[in-house]
Amino acid sequence: MSKIELLQGTLDLLVLRVLQSAPMHGFGIALKIHLLSADALRIEEGSLYPALYRMERKGWIEAEWGVSENNRRAKFYQLTRKGRKQLVTETATWQRLTAAVGDVLAKAD
């Protein structure tokens, strides 16, 4: 039995959006999403790291090893130009789909 803490397909969007504000390491991305969503969204590491690889492979983000605020070894990700474009289209898709679901929920009678 698996808990669903995330609408499937939104993780990429969330990561892209958080990275838009600043380059960040994986652990930090998860933390920030958790905080900004007021505890509503939890990103499991087993979801996050594979997602980061996918996105890197697609050329949306790129990584660089560095040292974190806590003096730990960390991989910092930042958006590429392609990633910025992707963020725009995914945001639009998100708006369109959620609006559509909202319409059905509101008007079904």
Add this chain to the structure above:
Amino acid sequence: MSKIELLQGTLDLLVLRVLQSAPMHGFGIALKIHLLSADALRIEEGSLYPALYRMERKGWIEAEWGVSENNRRAKFYQLTRKGRKQLVTETATWQRLTAAVGDVLAKAD
């Protein structure tokens, strides 16, 4: 390469909501969602019928064979008490998660 026309996890919610207004057969459910969403959501039959079985197996809906408006053999589904409860909780979850994603999108800077 697969097109994503739906946020994963929303199909059950949409079906439950549409059935709340009236019992309906599968084909009609798909049509109604398509119409209400102004063409934004398309339910493939290969997604819909397995979903209906799942939901029937979970006791959220129940089926009865009948005859459609077009004089065709059709299976009419309606919500059970359990299905109505499920609709309430899934609607709440939907609101919570989309609001949370909205927060991240809005406040990430």
Add this chain to the structure above:
DNA sequence: TTTTTTACCCTAGTTGATCTAGGGAAGTTA
């Protein structure tokens, strides 16, 4: 100084919803 905790990264294997790509039957229209 040793132990425990925290911060960070990684991955193999499973699950499960959705899609693809069909097939079939029965009524309607041409």
Add this chain to the structure above:
DNA sequence: TAACTTCCCTAGATCAACTAGGGTAAAAAA
């Protein structure tokens, strides 16, 4: 009678997310 529409069904593929681990090194606690 052929073509089209409406309606139902299913096997197999895909792929994102989850489970459930493992590892290293710094920091904090004992």
